[in-house]
Amino acid sequence: MSEPAHLSCQEFVELVTDYFEQAMPRDERERFDAHLAVCEPCTRYLEQMEQTIRAVGQLSPEDLSPEAESLLLETFRDWKSS
Amino acid sequence: MQATTASDEAQLVAALRERDERAFAELVRSYHAALLRVARIYVPSTAVAEEVVQETWVGVLRGIDGFEGRSSLRTWVFRILTNAAQARAKREGRHIPFSALDQPGRVPEPAVNADRFLAPDDPVWPGGWVVAPARWSPADRLVAKETLEIVSQAIEQLPPNQRAVISLRDIEGWGSDEVCNVLGLSDSNQRVLLHRARSKVRTALERYFQGEAQ
Numbered sequence: 001m002s003e004p005a006h007l008s009c010q011e012f013v014e015l016v017t018d019y020f021e022q023a024m025p026r027d028e029r030e031r032f033d034a035h036l037a038v039c040e041p042c043t044r045y046l047e048q049m050e051q052t053i054r055a056v057g058q059l060s061p062e063d064l065s066p067e068a069e070s071l072l073l074e075t076f077r078d079w080k081s082s
Numbered sequence: 083m084q085a086t087t088a089s090d091e092a093q094l095v096a097a098l099r100e101r102d103e104r105a106f107a108e109l110v111r112s113y114h115a116a117l118l119r120v121a122r123i124y125v126p127s128t129a130v131a132e133e134v135v136q137e138t139w140v141g142v143l144r145g146i147d148g149f150e151g152r153s154s155l156r157t158w159v160f161r162i163l164t165n166a167a168q169a170r171a172k173r174e175g176r177h178i179p180f181s182a183l184d185q186p187g188r189v190p191e192p193a194v195n196a197d198r199f200l201a202p203d204d205p206v207w208p209g210g211w212v213v214a215p216a217r218w219s220p221a222d223r224l225v226a227k228e229t230l231e232i233v234s235q236a237i238e239q240l241p242p243n244q245r246a247v248i249s250l251r252d253i254e255g256w257g258s259d260e261v262c263n264v265l266g267l268s269d270s271n272q273r274v275l276l277h278r279a280r281s282k283v284r285t286a287l288e289r290y291f292q293g294e295a296q
Binding site for chain 2: 014021040055063
């Protein structure tokens with residue numbers, strides 16, 4: 001066998017981002033789907049990665065500190081009057 | 083950061099050219115946090131990153147009259163930043179290791195620790211899970227304030243290049259093309275950085291939920 005027919009779970013977890021990004025060659029995608037269809041732990045893992053991405057998406061970009069904002073607005077006023 | 087339409091953007095550019103302070107304040111509020119995270123890839127501390135971002139805003143104001151709209155305003159602003167950050171890194175004699183952005187795949191970093199899997203030559207289930215990942219439920223725990231605090235800490239602990247990529251993609255909602263463009267990354271390297279970042283955040287959540295269950 002030159003090409004392994006099946007993915008192991010350990011290989012599966014490294015392909016999850018390629019899967020989400022739809023960046024897999026067709027044969028690899030077929031092996032990924034075939035593994036997913038029969039592997040409950042990896043189905044759970046994939047679900048956790050989706051939950052992780054959603055959780056990260058809940059974070060809001062940090063607010064600008066009032067000091068930084070006033071410094072920048074000062075810069076703006078200098079520029080405006082120049 | 084909201085995706086802006088071409089006409090919103092044209093309005094914003096016109097307002098900046100008219101020296102409209104509110105337009106500038108809006109732009110600063112939208113991009114400042116992301117600019118800081120990207121600057122940290124190149125410079126060694128948050129303090130220096132803040133100076134670079136300040137320099138960037140000065141560059142934006144100086145350049146706005148000449149902005150031709152060949153790229154989006156956002157891409158243009160971030161290009162000014164990466165140029166300023168690289169120049170600053172050079173002045174400080176900081177060598178940006180080639181592998182930091184160009185070849186993240188050089189040093190392997192497994193998404194899940196190898197000891198979670200059976201050996202590759204295991205007779206029954208080569209490379210299979212020793213113990214399956216536990217279910218995370220109920221789903222509302224994922225948006226609890228404490229959980230988001232864990233997520234935020236996990237992101238802070240990432241190497242700066244991974245932190246910048248996950249922030250732009252998953253917090254700011256940028257597409258992969260724009261991230262590659264602004265950071266000068268290939269598609270595949272961008273995916274490697276995103277994969278590592280997300281995998282580490284997942285591991286942090288797993289630890290947190292398991293610790294809670296015990």
